[in-house]
Every structure is written in C-alpha cells, then in structure tokens.
Amino acid sequence: MAGPVIVIEHLSRNFGPLKAVSDVSLKVDAGEIYALIGPNGAGKTTLVKMLVGLLAPASGHAAIAGHDIMADPLGAKKEFGYLPDNPAAYDFLTGSEFLHLTGALNGLPAPDITRRVHQLSAVFPISQILAQRMGSYSRGNRQKVAFLASLMASHRALIIDEPVVGLDPSSITIFGDNLTQFAQGGGAVLLVTHTLSFAQKYATHVGVMHQGRIVTEKAVAGGDLEQLYLDQTSEK
Amino acid sequence: MKTAAILRATDFREIKSWFAVQTGSKLAVLAGFILVIAGLEVGLFSGMGYYFRTLAAAQDFGYHTADYIIRATFLVVMWLGIGSSAAATANLFFTKNKNLAYLLTLPVDISDLVRWQTQKTITFNTFLLAVLLAPLLLAFRLTFVGYFDLVFILRAVLGLFGLALVATALGGSIGFLLVAETGRSTLTRSLLHVGVFLGIMVLIFRLVFPPALASLTRATPSAFYPLYQSLPLARSWVPTNWLAGLITVGTPVDWLLSAALVIFLLKFYLWLECRLFLTTYWQVNSRPQEQLGFIFETSRLDFARQTPLRALMTKDLSAVIRSPGEIGYGVFLASLVVFFFGLFSRVSLPAGTPLSWIILLQVFAFLGLVFFTNTFLLRLAFPDMAKEGETAWYLFTQPLAPEKLWLSKVLLAQLLILPFLFVAATVWLFLSFTGRYYLLLAGCSLIMIIIITLLQAFLGLINPNFSESHSAEKISTSYMGLITLVITTTLALGVAAGLDQYLSGNAFGILTITGSVIIGLVLVGILGAVSRSGLRRYEF
Ligand SMILES: Nc1ncnc2c1ncn2[C@@H]1O[C@H](COP(=O)(O)OP(=O)(O)OP(=O)(O)O)[C@@H](O)[C@H]1O
Numbered sequence: 001m002a003g004p005v006i007v008i009e010h011l012s013r014n015f016g017p018l019k020a021v022s023d024v025s026l027k028v029d030a031g032e033i034y035a036l037i038g039p040n041g042a043g044k045t046t047l048v049k050m051l052v053g054l055l056a057p058a059s060g061h062a063a064i065a066g067h068d069i070m071a072d073p074l075g076a077k078k079e080f081g082y083l084p085d086n087p088a089a090y091d092f093l094t095g096s097e098f099l100h101l102t103g104a105l106n107g108l109p110a111p112d113i114t115r116r117v118h119q120l121s122a123v124f125p126i127s128q129i130l131a132q133r134m135g136s137y138s139r140g141n142r143q144k145v146a147f148l149a150s151l152m153a154s155h156r157a158l159i160i161d162e163p164v165v166g167l168d169p170s171s172i173t174i175f176g177d178n179l180t181q182f183a184q185g186g187g188a189v190l191l192v193t194h195t196l197s198f199a200q201k202y203a204t205h206v207g208v209m210h211q212g213r214i215v216t217e218k219a220v221a222g223g224d225l226e227q228l229y230l231d232q233t234s235e236k
Numbered sequence: 237m238k239t240a241a242i243l244r245a246t247d248f249r250e251i252k253s254w255f256a257v258q259t260g261s262k263l264a265v266l267a268g269f270i271l272v273i274a275g276l277e278v279g280l281f282s283g284m285g286y287y288f289r290t291l292a293a294a295q296d297f298g299y300h301t302a303d304y305i306i307r308a309t310f311l312v313v314m315w316l317g318i319g320s321s322a323a324a325t326a327n328l329f330f331t332k333n334k335n336l337a338y339l340l341t342l343p344v345d346i347s348d349l350v351r352w353q354t355q356k357t358i359t360f361n362t363f364l365l366a367v368l369l370a371p372l373l374l375a376f377r378l379t380f381v382g383y384f385d386l387v388f389i390l391r392a393v394l395g396l397f398g399l400a401l402v403a404t405a406l407g408g409s410i411g412f413l414l415v416a417e418t419g420r421s422t423l424t425r426s427l428l429h430v431g432v433f434l435g436i437m438v439l440i441f442r443l444v445f446p447p448a449l450a451s452l453t454r455a456t457p458s459a460f461y462p463l464y465q466s467l468p469l470a471r472s473w474v475p476t477n478w479l480a481g482l483i484t485v486g487t488p489v490d491w492l493l494s495a496a497l498v499i500f501l502l503k504f505y506l507w508l509e510c511r512l513f514l515t516t517y518w519q520v521n522s523r524p525q526e527q528l529g530f531i532f533e534t535s536r537l538d539f540a541r542q543t544p545l546r547a548l549m550t551k552d553l554s555a556v557i558r559s560p561g562e563i564g565y566g567v568f569l570a571s572l573v574v575f576f577f578g579l580f581s582r583v584s585l586p587a588g589t590p591l592s593w594i595i596l597l598q599v600f601a602f603l604g605l606v607f608f609t610n611t612f613l614l615r616l617a618f619p620d621m622a623k624e625g626e627t628a629w630y631l632f633t634q635p636l637a638p639e640k641l642w643l644s645k646v647l648l649a650q651l652l653i654l655p656f657l658f659v660a661a662t663v664w665l666f667l668s669f670t671g672r673y674y675l676l677l678a679g680c681s682l683i684m685i686i687i688i689t690l691l692q693a694f695l696g697l698i699n700p701n702f703s704e705s706h707s708a709e710k711i712s713t714s715y716m717g718l719i720t721l722v723i724t725t726t727l728a729l730g731v732a733a734g735l736d737q738y739l740s741g742n743a744f745g746i747l748t749i750t751g752s753v754i755i756g757l758v759l760v761g762i763l764g765a766v767s768r769s770g771l772r773r774y775e776f
Pocket residue numbers: 015018020038039040041042043044045046047776
C-alpha cells in the first residue's frame with residue numbers, strides 16, 4: 001500500500017494576470033496526513049480545486065492513486081473524498097438521504113449503503129439531525145454531514161479544505177481522530193488549514209504555501225509550526 | 237425618502253453591471269428578443285384588427301361585442317395578475333434571499349423597503365401589461381375611433397397602471413395570507429388552495445361566458461341591447477369595467493371609481509405589508525424546514541436501491557417537488573392551461589364562420605400550447621444545472637461520467653414535460669375548430685414540444701448561471717434564458733406560419749412546417765453535442 005497516493009507535479013494556474021498557483025509539486029504517501037498552511041490568498045484552495053477536478057490547471061499534472069485527474073477523471077474521483085471549506089448542501093434533502101445519495105452515486109450495492117450510513121451515523125452524535133432537511137442545519141452540522149459523505153465510499157485519499165473552522169471542540173477531536181484512523185488504514189490525507197494547533201496535533205507532514213508556491217515542507221514531529229509559519233511567510 | 241433613492245440606484249447599478257460584460261452579444265440577444273415580441277405584437281394586432289373590422293360592419297352590435305371582449309380581457313388578466321403576484325410575494329419569503337436578509341439587518345425603515353418593492357413590481361407589471369394588451373387596445377381604438385393620439389395613450393397607460401396596481405395589491409395581500417397559512421400546511425390544505433384558485437377561475441369563466449351569451453349571437457337587433465345589458469360583464473359594478481372604461485369610453489364615473497379603487501387598495505396593501513412584512517419573515521424563517529414543503533414532505537427517498545442515473549433524477553425531481561415556489565408555479569401554470577383551453581373548448585362555430593377566423597383559432601391554440609410549455613420549462617427544467625452552483629463541489633467530484641450527468645438533466649426535462657405531451661395529444665379532440673386536422677395539429681404540437689424540451693435542456697447546460705443558483709427565477713430570466721426564449725419562439729412561429737399557409741389551402745405550408753422542424757432538429761443535434769462536451773469545461 002506504500003507509495004504516493006496524491007501526486008501533484010508542477011501545477012500552475014492563473015486568473016488573468018494573477019498567478020494564483022505557480023509550479024507547485026507535492027506528494028502524499030499512504031499513511032500520511034499532509035497539512036498545507038499559508039496566508040489568505042496564498043493559493044491553497046485553488047491548488048486543491050485543481051487536484052479534485054473543479055478547476056483546470058494551466059500546466060502540470062495531478063493524480064490520485066495513479067489516475068490523472070484530467071486524463072482519467074472518473075478513475076481519480078473513485079479514489080478520493082473531498083470536503084470544501086463551508087460546504088453547501090442540497091437543502092431539500094435530509095442528511096440521511098444525502099448520505100444514501102452519495103452511496104448510490106458511487107455505485108455501492110444497497111446493503112452496503114445501508115450498513116455504511118448506519119456506521120457513519122455514530123461518528124458524531126448527530127443521528128437525530130440526520131433525519132432533518134439539510135436546509136435547517138447549522139454550519140458545523142452541515143460540515144459534519146459533508147465529511148461523513150466523503151467517507152461513504154472506500155477511498156484511498158481524503159482532500160479537505162479548512163475542516164475545523166466552525167466545529168465545536170469535541171467535534172474537532174472526533175474529526176482529527178477519524179483522519180488519523182483513515183491514514184492508519186492506508187489512506188492519504190491532504191488538508192488545508194489555518195488552525196496550526198490542529199495541524200501540529202494530527203498532521204504527519206506540513207507544507208507552507210505563500211504567493212502561489214510551496215516555500216517549505218517538513219515532517220511535523222517536534223517542530224514548532226507557528227515559528228515555521230511566521231518565518232516562511234513574513235514579508236522581507 | 238433617501239433610502240428608497242439609494243435602493244433604486246442599486247438596482248440601476250445592477251442592470252448596468254449586467255450589461256458591462258459581453259455587452260455586444262447581450263445587446264444582440266435583447267434585440268432578437270424584442271424582434272420576436274414585436275413580430276408577435278404585429279401578428280396579434282393585425283388579427284384583432286381584422287376581427288374588429290368584421291365586427292364594426294355590424295354597427296352597434298359590433299361595437300358592444302368588441303367592448304365586451306376588452307372588459308373580459310381586463311377581468312381575466314386581472315385574475316391572472318392576482319395569481320402571479322400572490323405567487324411572487326409568497327416566493328419572496330420561501331426562497332433564500334441573501335439580499336433581503338442583508339437589507340433587514342440595516343437600519344432601514346421597513347416602510348421604505350416595502351414602498352421600493354411595490355414600486356418596482358407595479359412598474360414592471362404595467363410594462364408587461366402594456367406589451368401584452370397594446371395590440372388589442374390599439375386595434376380597438378383604430379377600428380372604432382379611427383385614430384389615436386397622446387391623450388389616448390395617456391389614458392391607456394393610466395388604465396393599465398390601475399390594472400397592474402389592483403392586481404399587485406390584491407395578489408400581494410393574498411400572498412401574505414398564504415405564507416402565514418402554509419405554516420400549518422398539509423396536503424389537504426394545499427389542495428384546498430389550489431381548489432379555491434381554480435374555483436374562482438371557473439367562476440370568472442361563467443361570468444365571461446354566461447349562457448345568455450349564446451342567445452346573443454342569434455338575437456334580432458331590437459332584442460340585442462336588453463340582452464346585452466343583462467350580461468354580468470355589462471354591469472357597471474364590476475371593478476375591472478371601470479378601468480376598461482378609462483380606455484374605451486371613459487365616463488367621469490369610471491374615472492372617479494377607478495381612482496377610489498386604486499387609492500384604497502394601494503393604501504390598504506402598503507399598510508398590510510408594513511405591518512406583516514417583518515413578522516411574516518420571522519415566522520417563515522423560524523419554521524422547521526420540513527414544514528415548508530407543500531407535498532410529499534414526509535416521503536422518504538430511497539436512493540440506496542437506485543442506479544446513479546436514477547438517483548440523480550430523483551434528486552432533481554425532489555428539488556422541484558419539495559419546493560413550495562416551484563410547486564406554486566406549476567399549479568399556476570396548470571390553471572392557466574385549464575383556463576386557456578377551457579375557453580377554447582367553449583368556442584362554437586356557427587355555419588358560415590369565415591375560414592380565416594377558424595385558422596386564426598387553430599394557429600392561436602397551437603401557439604398557446606407551445607407558449608405554456610416554454611414558460612413551464614424555462615422555470616422548471618432550464619435552471620436545473622445552474623441550480624447546482626453551490627453544490628458543484630459535491631456533484632462534480634463524485635465518480636460520475638459527465639455524459640451521465642448530461643443524460644440525467646435531459647431525461648428529467650422530458651419527464652417534467654410528460655403532462656404537457658398528454659395535453660397536446662388530447663386537447664385537440666375537444667376543440668370544435670380542430671375539424672379534420674387532428675393529426676396535423678396534434679402532430680405539430682407534439683413534435684414542437686419535444687424539440688423545445690430538448691433545446692431547453694441543452695441550453696440550460698451551456699454556460700449555466702451558477703452564481704444565481706438559489707433563484708430559478710433569476711436563472712430563467714438571465715442572458716441564456718433570453719437566448720432560449722428567442723430560439724424556441726422563433727421555431728414555433730415558423731411552424732405556426734406554415735400551419736397558417738397550409739390551412740389556408742397553400743400546399744407550400746407543408747414545406748414551411750417541415751423546414752422549421754428540420755431546423756429544430758439540426759439545432760437539437762448541434763446544441764446537444766455542444767452541451768454534452770461543454771460539461772467537461774465547467775469551472776468552480
Ligand atoms: N475564480 C477566481 N477568479 C479570480 N481570482 C481568483 C479566483 N479564485 C481565486 N482567485 C484568487 O486567487 C488567489 C488565491 O486564492 P485561494 O482561494 O486559492 O487562496 P487560499 O490560499 O485558499 O486563501 P484562504 O486562506 O483565504 O482560503 C487569491 O488572490 C484569489 O483572489
């Protein structure tokens with residue numbers, strides 16, 4: 001199972017004259033949790049959107065479990081779960097219906113879907129909320145259900161943009177533990193976050209992005225993320 | 237006073253910024269749109285003019301019949317206006333509206349907000365009525381008076397303004413009551429609302445076509461006038477008659493009564509709105525979401541057992557069915573269809589009716605069918621992809637081939653239009669003027685409806701307005717919506733022209749019809765391919 005699951009090679013993208021992402025490469029191996037940090041507007045979301053196929057890169061490649069996102073999008077999309085920052089949902093569906101829908105769209109057999117929804121309902125203490133329309137959800141609960149949806153099918157990668165803003169403290173712990181569990185099961189996690197304490201606690205690797213580039217990458221163990229962040233992103 | 241001015245300025249800026257990008261193509265589409273409308277207007281004008289001239293030949297009888305038509309039109313238009321403005325008011329509360337939510341947090345006097353909204357609606361509705369009724373009113377004036385001048389135009393504008401105002405005020409008030417009502421909505425209650433709307437429709441129908449009307453056509457000149465006087469719509473107590481009077485004869489009493497009616501209703505409506513606006517807003521927003529749906533609210537969707545394609549369609553269908561706004565729109569349109577064809581099925585043709593008159597009815601019924609299909613689709617099928625704007629992160633990262641997504645949206649449009657196909661296949665059997673042309677008329681209607689449905693689905697997938705994903709109304713009135721309207725209407729007019737030619741005995745008409753259908757099919761092919769491959773190029 002070892003070897004890189006998420007591979008980004010020389011990815012670039014500009015919006016008009018603005019170089020939002022320029023020549024970024026990174027790898028996330030199975031079992032790793034890679035935290036991408038960096039100031040607002042650094043290009044983190046743009047990078048992630050290219051990785052999941054929501055934006056076309058100007059140049060470069062990205063692949064998940066060996067499937068190039070542009071050449072073989074279907075193969076790639078079978079291999080990752082994705083969670084954007086502040087995910088909007090289908091307001092007219094209940095949370096439970098949303099999870100079932102995700103199972104069906106991933107082509108899972110009915111008994112598997114039922115079993116999986118049952119398992120996931122216990123991850124956060126929200127089984128009551130799952131019976132309500134998502135239009136009435138609080139931001140945090142919407143995030144939790146969207147996270148559960150990204151776990152519906154068995155993926156090899158999780159790609160998450162700003163997961164913990166808006167979650168209550170105990171939910172953050174549950175969230176982090178689930179990421180660790182996912183990685184220990186042989187998955188790769190790429191997460192973008194501003195919450196350095198979260199990255200410090202759960203990530204195995206960290207990359208700092210600044211003005212469209214990754215300026216440094218290292219293993220998390222032992223280092224002080226806050227100092228690293230400030231060193232790498234201060235304007236000199 | 238100042239607030240209202242700022243709000244108005246913001247509206248103008250919105251329009252200006254809409255034109256700022258892709259100005260050229262937007263102007264071109266707008267010009268095309270105006271051209272199509274103008275074509276329809278000229279057609280209607282000459283049709284009505286022709287009819288009025290045949291009436292004018294019959295002296296007094298003719299004038300009164302024409303007057304009656306205008307009164308009936310005012311009454312019917314008023315009822316439809318009330319219905320649509322009730323729906324619009326209810327919609328304002330039921331759909332997520334970030335602008336409104338933001339405005340309500342500002343220190344803005346609620347009466348300013350209300351006045352601004354009301355001004356906008358009434359101006360827009362007056363304009364709409366003017367476009368809708370101008371051919372009729374001009375034809376009437378030119379036939380029976382012979383000229384029109386500034387004074388007449390002013391009177392017409394005032395009359396239409398009054399009509400718009402009464403419809404807006406009454407409809408808006410009903411809308412408020414409905415919103416308050418649906419808090420305790422159940423299936424039976426919703427059906428009751430629909431029932432009441434249709435019931436009043438039938439009542440108006442009886443008012444416009446009382447049994448006495450039939451005997452009128454056979455009356456001798458001396459018996460005519462008393463009979464005419466006894467018709468409900470000839471009475472002076474019918475409020476829409478006062479407004480119609482402003483345009484036709486305009487006695488001082490009409491002016492006085494119209495003014496009193498308009499002022500009273502406007503005051504009442506503003507008062508009601510100022511009082512109820514905030515409380516209604518709070519009420520709706522503090523209600524559990526489950527209660528907002530009209531129908532099928534307790535049904536559980538079983539996605540687990542569905543193929544991806546079926547699951548996608550179920551999801552999209554429930555987006556329509558679980559939304560009060562969409563259901564309301566569907567019901568409103570359905571009642572229009574019932575009314576329109578109910579009206580037409582009552583037409584009986586005495587022997588000796590001129591052929592051109594019969595053809596006019598046939599072509600008009602065809603255009604009516606196409607028109608209803610088109611407006612239905614434009615609101616319920618066309619926005620289907622644009623509505624995914626905020627959920628694109630989800631939909632487009634699921635392992636689904638774009639072709640499957642494309643197919644699901646196209647099939648959904650066909651599914652939604654099934655009731656219209658049924659109507660198109662059967663309604664001609666009940667119309668006295670179908671004659672021996674059932675196959676031709678039903679065939680043309682069916683083919684055009686299918687072509688238009690495909691075109692609407694495809695065009696909805698090309699360059700969707702993802703940024704307005706919350707408002708189906710805004711999506712359907714956007715730039716691509718106008719293009720869709722222009723293309724589909726032009727095709728339908730082509731077939732209508734062909735029908736007109738063929739039915740008048742010109743065999744060349746078959747070529748015109750076939751030609752239009754072929755152009756439609758070619759467009760279906762091209763736009764189908766473009767929309768299908770375009771799905772891969774969306775960015776979010
Ligand atoms: N669709 C777009 N059109 C134009 N500019 C864009 C677009 N999307 C992003 N940008 C610009 O690209 C740059 C990078 O944005 P991005 O969202 O990737 O930053 P980020 O690192 O995710 O920031 P944050 O921490 O605030 O989420 C920003 O300057 C942003 O304004």
